[in-house]
Structures are given as C-alpha cells and as structure tokens.
Amino acid sequence: MGFYEMDKNELVSMKKQWDDEYNTFKAKGLKLNMARGKPGPEQLELSMDMMDVLNSKSSLIGVNGDDYRNYGILEGIPEARDMFSKMIGVHDDEILVCGNASLNIMYDVVSTSFLKGVNGSTPWCKLEKVKFLCPVPGYDRHFAICENFGIEMINIPTDENGPDMDMVEKLVSSDDSIKGIWCVPQYSNPTGYIYSDETVKRFAALKPKAEDFRIFWDNAYCIHHLVDSPKLILNLMDECRKAGNEDMVYIFGSTSKVTFPGAGVAALGTSKNNIAFLKKVMGIRTIGYDKINQLRHVRYFGDYQGLLKHMDKHKTILAPKFEAVIDMLEKEIAPLGIGSWTKPQGGYFVSFDSLPGCAKRIVALCKEAGVTLTGAGATYPYGKDPEDKNIRIAPTYPSVEELKMAMEIFCLAVKIASAETVLD
Numbered sequence: 238m239g240f241y242e243m244d245k246n247e248l249v250s251m252k253k254q255w256d257d258e259y260n261t262f263k264a265k266g267l268k269l270n271m272a273r274g275k276p277g278p279e280q281l282e283l284s285m286d287m288m289d290v291l292n293s294k295s296s297l298i299g300v301n302g303d304d305y306r307n308y309g310i311l312e313g314i315p316e317a318r319d320m321f322s323k324m325i326g327v328h329d330d331e332i333l334v335c336g337n338a339s340l341n342i343m344y345d346v347v348s349t350s351f352l353k354g355v356n357g358s359t360p361w362c363k364l365e366k367v368k369f370l371c372p373v374p375g376y377d378r379h380f381a382i383c384e385n386f387g388i389e390m391i392n393i394p395t396d397e398n399g400p401d402m403d404m405v406e407k408l409v410s411s412d413d414s415i416k417g418i419w420c421v422p423q424y425s426n427p428t429g430y431i432y433s434d435e436t437v438k439r440f441a442a443l444k445p446k447a448e449d450f451r452i453f454w455d456n457a458y459c460i461h462h463l464v465d466s467p468k469l470i471l472n473l474m475d476e477c478r479k480a481g482n483e484d485m486v487y488i489f490g491s492t493s494k495v496t497f498p499g500a501g502v503a504a505l506g507t508s509k510n511n512i513a514f515l516k517k518v519m520g521i522r523t524i525g526y527d528k529i530n531q532l533r534h535v536r537y538f539g540d541y542q543g544l545l546k547h548m549d550k551h552k553t554i555l556a557p558k559f560e561a562v563i564d565m566l567e568k569e570i571a572p573l574g575i576g577s578w579t580k581p582q583g584g585y586f587v588s589f590d591s592l593p594g595c596a597k598r599i600v601a602l603c604k605e606a607g608v609t610l611t612g613a614g615a616t617y618p619y620g621k622d623p624e625d626k627n628i629r630i631a632p633t634y635p636s637v638e639e640l641k642m643a644m645e646i647f648c649l650a651v652k653i654a655s656a657e658t659v660l661d
C-alpha cells in the first residue's frame with residue numbers, strides 16, 4: 238500500500254516495525270561505505286598487468302625518436318595524444334595529455350583564467366564578479382573549485398536531456414560576468430543523465446556575452462558504460478567547429494577509473510588557440526608531465542579499441558552492483574511512493590530523491606547504522622540542496638553482498654525519515 242493511502246494508525250504501526258528492523262541492523266555495528274565513487278578492489282586488479290608493461294629492458298624511445306626518460310614534450314607523448322583524442326573526441330592536435338588527474342587540469346584552467354585571463358582577456362581576478370552556471374544536482378568537486386576562487390554559482394535545473402537550455406542560453410547571452418558552466422554530459426554525476434543531441438547542439442551554438450566564457454565539458458565517464466549498446470552523446474567539438482565556436486570548449490577526461498585513480502593519465506581537449514595560450518602558462522609550471530606513465534598506458538592498451546575492450550571488464554563487475562541498488566529501491570521504495578531515482582546506463586552513481594526535507598535525516602540514520610553516504614546537500618553548490626531531497630548513491634566500491642545490506646539499511650532509513658515527516 239502506498240504511503241499516502243495508509244491511515245495514521247497504519248503508518249505508526251509500520252514505522253514501529255521499521256524502527257525495530259533498523260535497530261537490529263544498528264546493533265550489528267556494520268561499516269559499509271557508499272559515499273565516494275571509487276572503483277572496487279576487483280576493478281583495480283584488472284589493470285595490475287600494466288605494472289609489468291615497462292621494465293628495465295623496455296625501450297622508452299617514442300615514435301618520433303624521443304627519449305621518454307628525459308625532460309620535454311609538454312603536450313604529452315604523441316602515442317597518448319592519439320589514443321586520448323579518440324577517447325574525448327577531438328583531433329590529435331587539439332589535446333594536451335597531462336598528469337594524473339583531470340580535476341587538477343580543471344583547477345589549473347580556472348586558476349590560469351584568474352591570473353592571466355583567457356586568451357588575452359582581462360584576468361578574472363581583476364573583475365568585480367565571476368559567475369559559473371552549475372547544472373544541479375552536480376559534482377561537488379566542481380563546486381569546490383568555484384568556492385575556492387570565490388566564483389558565484391547559479392543553479393541550473395537538469396532533466397534526462399541535460400541542463401535547462403532555455404535558462405542557459407538566456408543567462409549566458411545576457412550576463413558577461415558568467416564565465417563558465419560545468420557539464421558532465423555522458424552519465425552526469427550523480428544522475429547518470431546523457432545529454433540529448435539537441436542539448437549538445439544548443440551548447441555548441443551558444444552566443445555568450447562574455448568573450449571569455451567557456452564550457453567545462455567534463456567527460457569523465459565517456460567510456461564507462463553499464464550496457465552493451467549505450468546511447469552516446471554528440472561530439473561537442475565537432476558541433477562547435479560547425480558553429481565556428483571551437484574556442485568555447487574545454488573537454489576533460491582521464492583514466493582514473495579505467496586503471497588506477499591517482500595514478501592514471503588525464504587529458505584536456507580544446508581548440509588550437511586555447512592550447513597555445515594554456516601551454517605558455519603550463520610551460521612555466523612544469524617542463525613536462527609523466528611521459529613514462531603515459532607510455533605505460535598506451536603500451537598496455539595497444540590502442541583505443543584496446544582501451545574500450547578493457548572497459549567491458551569493468552562493466553561486467555559494475556552492472557550487477559547497479560542492478561542490486563535499483564532492484565532494492567524498486568522492491569522496497571517504489572510501492573510506497575516515497576522517492577524517485579535514476580537508472581543509469583553508465584557512470585558511477587545513482588541519484589535518489591526523497592520526499593522534500595528528508596535527505597539529511599536519511600543520511601544521518603544511515604550513518605548511525607554504519608552506512609556512510611555522501612553528505613546530503615553535497616550535490617548542490619554551497620552544499621545547499623534547496624529541497625533537502627537529493628542523495629548520491631555510489632555503488633561501485635562495496636561488494637554486491639555489502640551493497641545489498643547497505644541498501645536494506647538505506648531503504649529503512651528512507652521509510653523512517655519519510656514516516657517522521659508525514660506524521661510530523
């Protein structure tokens with residue numbers, strides 16, 4: 238029976254039952270974590286052979302005769318530029334292959350814009366106000382970069398087609414203090430949404446009032462599929478090229494969740510103009526990134542097809558974990574009508590919306606019973622979810638057995654928190 242069809246007495250007695258079940262779990266002193274989107278140990282095992290690809294007998298001379306043991310090649314080794322340009326969808330002269338994490342490149346690009354401007358524009362630090370559009374719910378670390386630089390964030394609602402493009406177009410074309418927008422177009426964090434073709438085309442055709450406006454297209458999950466025939470987003474750079482707008486976009490990607498987080502390879506795809514500008518600043522900060530790790534990755538995968546094949550192994554491990562989460566929500570929460578959730582075809586998260594005003598309480602109840610979730614509010618700028626209803630579930634790290642138990646507790650917490658609100 239749905240929550241709103243129960244009379245008060247029925248609900249009170251159901252709540253008593255849920256409280257009892259919850260307390261039984263609590264007494265077990267469990268320690269389960271569905272907080273961060275980390276690959277599980279068995280996923281990390283998949284790439285262990287990469288450690289044997291290079292040894293003291295390996296040639297570290299590249300395709301152009303360069304010795305990768307030495308300084309130089311700021312833009313990344315050509316073998317890696319070839320592979321990663323295919324991954325993020327740019328030409329191989331529109332990519333910089335950098336260090337171990339894309340977040341680091343994102344931070345650097347924002348930081349450079351503050352100190353040096355964007356391709357000759359006024360440095361953002363000299364402006365009275367800098368604003369970014371933030372599709373919500375979104376990725377907390379994007380928001381943290383904005384907070385760090387004092388960038389004002391504006392929430393943009395999203396649905397399964399991506400951000401509200403009417404709002405994006407209106408704001409971007411009318412306010413020159415809006416300098417950027419964060420997008421995770423293929424399997425958004427946390428919703429798993431895939432931007433529609435129309436959304437991508439509208440992004441490419443934006444006419445920003447600020448000449449230094451940039452789309453921060455974080456394609457972190459572009460090859461992280463959970464299904465066999467995934468829907469793929471349109472290529473933003475191709476669309477921008479058609480619209481003569483290729484300077485407007487920065488595309489980010491990495492192998493953090495392909496090989497080893499923190500020891501992968503990250504890349505930035507952007508126009509040749511932007512690359513020339515960014516390289517000048519980058520070349521002051523470093524003489525070059527870790528070419529040996531770049532080579533290790535390329536030799537291990539062979540080519541882009543090899544990289545895609547490797548992702549199938551991740552899919553085999555991850556698909557049952559997502560299934561376990563969705564199944565439990567369908568079984569326990571759907572009949573009660575006290576929440577909604579996404580069913581992603583890829584990426585690292587399931588986004589759950591509770592009844593308004595319940596998310597913080599659910600996360601607290603889970604924590605008390607030993608299940609750690611991402612803090613409620615984290616998916617919104619400034620940690621403020623206006624309706625206190627969104628929770629990011631990260632199913633990748635725990636085993637399927639642990640997930641099932643964690644989700645039992647999560648569902649009980651949802652029921653108890655919802656009952657408290659309704660009975661209040």
Ligand code: PLP
Binds near residue numbers: 492
């Ligand atoms: N971008 C998104 C959307 C993410 O969800 C994450 C990690 O969760 C990252 C970037 C981090 O990527 P990297 O390890 O390359 O910094």
